[in-house]
Structures are given as C-alpha cells and as structure tokens.
Amino acid sequence: MKTLTGAEIVIECLKEQGVDTVFGYPGGTILNIYDALYKHQDEITHILTSHEQGAAHAADGYARATGKVGVCLATSGPGATNLVTGIATAFMDSVPMVAITCNVAVGLLGRDSFQEIDIAGVTMPITKYNFIVKDISKLADTIRRAFKIAQTGRPGPVLIDITKDVTASTCDYEEKEPEPIIRQEDTILEEDLEQALQLIRKSQKPYIFVGGGAVIANASEELASFAHKIQAPVADSLMGKGAFDGTDELYTGMVGMHGTKTSNFGITECDLLIVVGARFSDRVTGNASRFARNAKILHFDVDPAEINKNVKAYASVIGDVKSILRKLNARLDPINHEEWVAHIDRMKDMYPMRYEKSILTGPYIIEKIYEVTKGDAIITTEVGQHQMWAAQYYQYKKPRSFITSGGLGTMGYGLGASLGAKMGCKDKTVINVAGDGCFRMNLNEIATATRYNIPVIQVVLNNHVLGMVRQWQTLFYGKRYSHTVLNDQVDFVKIAEGMGAKAYRVTGKEEFEEVLKEAIALNVPVVIDCQIHCDDKVFPMVSPGAPIEDAFDEEDLKI
Known part of the structure; x- marks a missing residue:
C-alpha cells in the first residue's frame, strides 16, 4: 500500500485496467491528472486531439477496433460538453468507453463557478452509468466499477467526473487485479433454448439476421457454424458488418432502407427469422408492422429491453449471443434447406448491385x-x-x-x-x-x-x-x-x-x-x-415508412 494523490490514483487505476492509450485535451481542472500522466508517458500513450469531440470519437474507434475499453479525458465546462456527441454515439452503438472529466472543487460546485457544468446531469441519458467523485477514498473503486460496467452485459460508455480537489488530495492506494468480465449466461433458460430448437427444426425457409451484438460478443465462429449447420441465408445490419463473412455463399447483404433486394425480399418470404444481437432499428424494418410478416421471429439478445421493443418476437433467448449459439450448435444436427437457398441464390442473380461503370463514382x-x-x-x-x-x-x-x-x-x-x-x-x-x-x-x-x-x-x-x-x-x-x-x-x-x-x-x-x-x-x-x-x-432504397419489400432502384424509377 502507498499514499498517492487522486491524480496518481487515476493513472494507477488505468494501468490496472490495461489501458495503454488515451485520447484527450487538457484544461484547468484536469491539470493534476495531466501532470501525473506526464510522469507515466512511457506506460500510457496520450493522443492530444484537435477537439474534445475528436477525442471521444477516437476512444470509440479504438474500442470498436480492439474490443477493449476506450478512454478519453477532458476538462470541465466546455471541455466536458464537447465530449457529449461522442458519448452519445458510443451509447447508441453499445461501445465500451470510459470518459474521465474533472470539475471545479467541491466547495465551488453549484455556484456557477468558472467552467463549471453538471456533466453528470447532462450525460445521464446517454451513459450506461455515470459518477461524480467528491471523496478521494472512493476514487479507485469508482474507476474500477466504471470499467466493469462499461464491459458487462450490453457494453456502453461510463462517465467519471472528479472534482479538482480530489485529484490534489492524498489517500492510501492498493493495487487490485481487475475483476473478470463474465459472459451473461445465467439468463439463458433451458425452456427458451428448447423452444428455439423446435422452431429451427420445423422451419422450411429460415433466415438469419445479424446485428452489432454478434460483433460485440465475438460470436463470428459460432455464427458461421450455426448458419451452415441449418443451411440458412444470412443478412446483416449496418452494425453487424463482418460478424458473418461477406464473401460466404450464404451471405446476401445488408437489410433495410439501403439493403439488397435479395435480403429484403428473402426476409419478407422466410418462415423463421433468427435475429442475432440486433435491435430492429427503423432503418432496418421500414414499416415495422409489415416487417418479416410471414415469419415467426426468434430473437437472441443480451439485453431483455430489446425483446418486443420495436418488433414482436414469437420466441426469444436472453443472454450472451456467443454462448447461445454455442449451446444451440451443440444440440443441432445438420439441416438441409437446399431448395430455399437455391431460391435465394436465384434472387442474387436477378437483383445484383449495380452502378454506372463509365465514370468515377x-x-x-x-x-x-x-x-x-x-x-x-x-x-x-x-x-x-x-x-x-x-x-x-x-x-x-x-x-x-x-x-x-x-x-x-x-x-x-x-x-x-x-x-x-x-x-x-x-x-x-x-x-x-x-x-x-x-x-x-x-x-x-x-x-x-x-x-x-x-x-x-x-x-x-x-x-x-x-x-x-x-x-x-x-x-x-x-x-x-x-x-x-x-x-x-x-x-x-x-x-x-x-x-x-x-x-x-x-x-x-x-x-x-x-x-x-x-x-x-x-x-x-x-x-x-x-x-x-x-x-x-x-x-436500392426503401421510402421512409414503406415495407422493405418495396425496395426500388434506378431501373424501377424508369418504369
């Protein structure tokens, strides 16, 4: 155990969590942290962006590319509010990020002090959780808790606002190993798995729709095995790109407003739509009341709030989608849907993506x-x-x-x-x-x-x-x-x-x-x-509010 300033505790906690890169912009209230960071520049790389919004987006991009938590730093007032768009972006796409801001000293809070803003209040609707630290004895455990919350279950951004006097005060610090992030499996119920298996085995025309949750869960291998085991075509959302190999013979392209005609028509025709980690955005569903109207919808998601939120599911399994797919794969024998896949392949030939080839586009x-x-x-x-x-x-x-x-x-x-x-x-x-x-x-x-x-x-x-x-x-x-x-x-x-x-x-x-x-x-x-x-x-394009089977392209406009 050693005695450190609050600023030094912040740096030590970042090192505990394996943070090697942070993005930010200094200012008055966060100077103590930047001074501590200066002393540890060989261990943590700091990228000074041109604007705090750039720092938030950089932390977000780092997190999405690596799967680790992205970290950004900003000072109080406008520095903190400049992070807001980046935090909201990460929140909407379930990106694990920790934003650390500093505020005026405790005695100056609530007095309209220079560069004071209630950033915790401002960001409450766009963070998974946020904290304001006014007591140095709670600082280390708050940072540790923030990193765990950011990564657990459905990931998201967490904000920690620290008053400047806390960064200057001293406190005993003891290093701790980060708590392991455990996949959410306790909500995967046996009866839900059995119902899913029955639906999959009975389906004649299954389709798989993949969202960003499959990327977040690192479920690509399980997803590929599942799709080929049940021989089902696969479409994805914008956020689901790359979860299923875009060169695979079963892949049919994106679904929704600018999805392929094959995906949009195929999902409209299918009798079972298996949804893996997607939230049925309006850009995907078009007219939600007519989305996949011939299908029973089987929804896999880690967040129970997504079930029946935008589109009614016939059945669902709640939990980590990698774990769900692994459990299903273990119980499924290969299923033949050659006729259905051949029909989808014919649609691929009928409705290719096309554009003007003679000029730069x-x-x-x-x-x-x-x-x-x-x-x-x-x-x-x-x-x-x-x-x-x-x-x-x-x-x-x-x-x-x-x-x-x-x-x-x-x-x-x-x-x-x-x-x-x-x-x-x-x-x-x-x-x-x-x-x-x-x-x-x-x-x-x-x-x-x-x-x-x-x-x-x-x-x-x-x-x-x-x-x-x-x-x-x-x-x-x-x-x-x-x-x-x-x-x-x-x-x-x-x-x-x-x-x-x-x-x-x-x-x-x-x-x-x-x-x-x-x-x-x-x-x-x-x-x-x-x-x-x-x-x-x-x-192709689907007009706002129209069903996805009404997708049209330039050739259709000429008719």
Missing part, C-alpha cells in the same frame, strides 16, 4: 479500395451516401473491420474513429471514407494525424453537396435543394497540405487505384479528394 471507389486492400483493411466512415456505399460494396470478412456511427448517425465521427482504430491496430491499413459535408465537420483532426504521424488514409467522396439529404430532396421534396449545395471555394487538398498531410485530387477512374496504392505505401497521413457527380444516388 462512390461504388467504384469502394470496390477499388476492397480490391487494393484485399479486404484486409479497417474501414471507418462518416454518415451519409458514402457510408452506405462503404457498407454495400466492401466485403467485410471479419468483425471489427467496419467502424461507423449507426444509431446516432454522427457526421464528423469517422476521422477521429480512424485515429483510434489505427492506434489500437497499428498493423492494419485504416481508411476513413467521408463525404465532403462530413469531412468539413472535424477535418481539424488531420492535424492530430500529422502531429503523431498516425498513417490513416482519408478518402473524401466529394460531390459538393450534402449527398444523402440531396437524394431525399430529389426523390421526396420536388428537387428543392434547400441549403444542401456546397459548391464553394474550399480546397481540401490545400487544407490537408496546410496541416502537414500528403494530399491528392482525383477526377477520373484511371487515377484512383494508383493514388491509393501510393498512399498505402507512403505510410503517412494522406487525404484523397475524389470528385464525383452531385446526383449519384444510393440504391
């Missing part, structure tokens, strides 16, 4: 990224058309290779997330795909990349408009392009070069592959500004 760029990286990169994205193209045209073979803001849809997320992903997976090529509207929001993090020479590649699909919003305006708002045109004087190449990055502008198909290969070989921060047409659209 978003789909072409994503396909070329897949070809050059051989499907072995980590792809992060912002939010919009480019995000959907990245989901549609890159074949994700492994989990944690597609990192995007699914639930909150946070523009400005991807660049910070790419920095975190690269810090967590230094041996991987990391590429952030952005639209020009999203890139503007947090492009200052290019300066972070160059400060530390974090060799991420930023690909901007630059159509000089807010592409997805414009697409909706074209299809549903009579082509009234209200404040979605960005055709101004901003030069992303000059901006990137001004921040110390290598930058290219690409205007034709023949240039992109060469530039991408050079960018990967350089191993420095690179921005590639790709000029594409303002009216390129994401297809």
Whole structure:
C-alpha cells in the first residue's frame, strides 16, 4: 500500500485496467491528472486531439477496433460538453468507453463557478452509468466499477467526473487485479433454448439476421457454424458488418432502407427469422408492422429491453449471443434447406448491385479500395451516401473491420474513429471514407494525424453537396435543394497540405487505384479528394415508412 494523490490514483487505476492509450485535451481542472500522466508517458500513450469531440470519437474507434475499453479525458465546462456527441454515439452503438472529466472543487460546485457544468446531469441519458467523485477514498473503486460496467452485459460508455480537489488530495492506494468480465449466461433458460430448437427444426425457409451484438460478443465462429449447420441465408445490419463473412455463399447483404433486394425480399418470404444481437432499428424494418410478416421471429439478445421493443418476437433467448449459439450448435444436427437457398441464390442473380461503370463514382471507389486492400483493411466512415456505399460494396470478412456511427448517425465521427482504430491496430491499413459535408465537420483532426504521424488514409467522396439529404430532396421534396449545395471555394487538398498531410485530387477512374496504392505505401497521413457527380444516388432504397419489400432502384424509377 502507498499514499498517492487522486491524480496518481487515476493513472494507477488505468494501468490496472490495461489501458495503454488515451485520447484527450487538457484544461484547468484536469491539470493534476495531466501532470501525473506526464510522469507515466512511457506506460500510457496520450493522443492530444484537435477537439474534445475528436477525442471521444477516437476512444470509440479504438474500442470498436480492439474490443477493449476506450478512454478519453477532458476538462470541465466546455471541455466536458464537447465530449457529449461522442458519448452519445458510443451509447447508441453499445461501445465500451470510459470518459474521465474533472470539475471545479467541491466547495465551488453549484455556484456557477468558472467552467463549471453538471456533466453528470447532462450525460445521464446517454451513459450506461455515470459518477461524480467528491471523496478521494472512493476514487479507485469508482474507476474500477466504471470499467466493469462499461464491459458487462450490453457494453456502453461510463462517465467519471472528479472534482479538482480530489485529484490534489492524498489517500492510501492498493493495487487490485481487475475483476473478470463474465459472459451473461445465467439468463439463458433451458425452456427458451428448447423452444428455439423446435422452431429451427420445423422451419422450411429460415433466415438469419445479424446485428452489432454478434460483433460485440465475438460470436463470428459460432455464427458461421450455426448458419451452415441449418443451411440458412444470412443478412446483416449496418452494425453487424463482418460478424458473418461477406464473401460466404450464404451471405446476401445488408437489410433495410439501403439493403439488397435479395435480403429484403428473402426476409419478407422466410418462415423463421433468427435475429442475432440486433435491435430492429427503423432503418432496418421500414414499416415495422409489415416487417418479416410471414415469419415467426426468434430473437437472441443480451439485453431483455430489446425483446418486443420495436418488433414482436414469437420466441426469444436472453443472454450472451456467443454462448447461445454455442449451446444451440451443440444440440443441432445438420439441416438441409437446399431448395430455399437455391431460391435465394436465384434472387442474387436477378437483383445484383449495380452502378454506372463509365465514370468515377462512390461504388467504384469502394470496390477499388476492397480490391487494393484485399479486404484486409479497417474501414471507418462518416454518415451519409458514402457510408452506405462503404457498407454495400466492401466485403467485410471479419468483425471489427467496419467502424461507423449507426444509431446516432454522427457526421464528423469517422476521422477521429480512424485515429483510434489505427492506434489500437497499428498493423492494419485504416481508411476513413467521408463525404465532403462530413469531412468539413472535424477535418481539424488531420492535424492530430500529422502531429503523431498516425498513417490513416482519408478518402473524401466529394460531390459538393450534402449527398444523402440531396437524394431525399430529389426523390421526396420536388428537387428543392434547400441549403444542401456546397459548391464553394474550399480546397481540401490545400487544407490537408496546410496541416502537414500528403494530399491528392482525383477526377477520373484511371487515377484512383494508383493514388491509393501510393498512399498505402507512403505510410503517412494522406487525404484523397475524389470528385464525383452531385446526383449519384444510393440504391436500392426503401421510402421512409414503406415495407422493405418495396425496395426500388434506378431501373424501377424508369418504369
């Protein structure tokens, strides 16, 4: 046992939890922690981002890429509130993250002191749990508890707000081993498993729908065994990308608003929809009352609150989905559904993904990224058309290779997330795909990349408009392009070069592959500004509120 300041206890607890990288921005109330961090810089790498929001997104990207807890730091007041969007992003997508903020001293709380904000109150709806520490004797155990909560069951962000006097006070500290994170199996009931087995054995046309919970649970091997054992086609949500190999013969693509016609039509026709760790977002279901209307829905999820929340389930099993699948696989004999799979294969042939091949387009760029990286990169994205193209045209073979803001849809997320992903997976090529509207929001993090020479590649699909919003305006708002045109004087190449990055502008198909290969070989921060047409659209598409079987594409619009 030794006597340490509160700031030193914070650092020791981070080391206890195996934290090797943190992202943040210093300020007055958190100075004691930064002073302690300075003394331990050989043990914990700190990445100074350009903005606290970038720190939160970087911690989030680190967590998604590695499966470990991401950590971000910020000072009180505006420093803390600048984390809010990043915390909310992590909350919506169930990302294990610990945000550590500091506040004014206990005696100044509630007095409108300089840079004082009730950040615990502000973040209560968007954290799994949060704490304010006013007593140094409770500090170490609070940090340990925060890390456990962030990782247990359905993961999520936890905020710890520490008053400045606690960081300066001293207290006895004794190192402890982190408590093991145990998979949630006590809620997996025998009767639920039996009902699931009966439904699976009786089904003639099963379909598997995979969400982000399968990625979080590291259930890919069990999922692959399950799908092939029962010979069922597999679709995924945006968050489920990579949980099931995108090159597997049973894979049919994403489901929902921009899902493949095969997935949307197949799920509508199936008699049993087996849902693995998904929450039935409105972007997946379309008209929820007509979603999978011919099927009994069998839902596997760790969070009981998700069962029957958006779509009524016929049966469910609550618990860790890796454990659920393992138990089912042990009891299932192989089941033959060749006729059903052949029918789905015919749909794949009838409804291929297609785009204009003669010019530089978003789909072409994503396909070329897949070809050059051989499907072995980590792809992060912002939010919009480019995000959907990245989901549609890159074949994700492994989990944690597609990192995007699914639930909150946070523009400005991807660049910070790419920095975190690269810090967590230094041996991987990391590429952030952005639209020009999203890139503007947090492009200052290019300066972070160059400060530390974090060799991420930023690909901007630059159509000089807010592409997805414009697409909706074209299809549903009579082509009234209200404040979605960005055709101004901003030069992303000059901006990137001004921040110390290598930058290219690409205007034709023949240039992109060469530039991408050079960018990967350089191993420095690179921005590639790709000029594409303002009216390129994401297809297939389902109109808001329509059932998913009403998916249409450009060919349908010509009829």
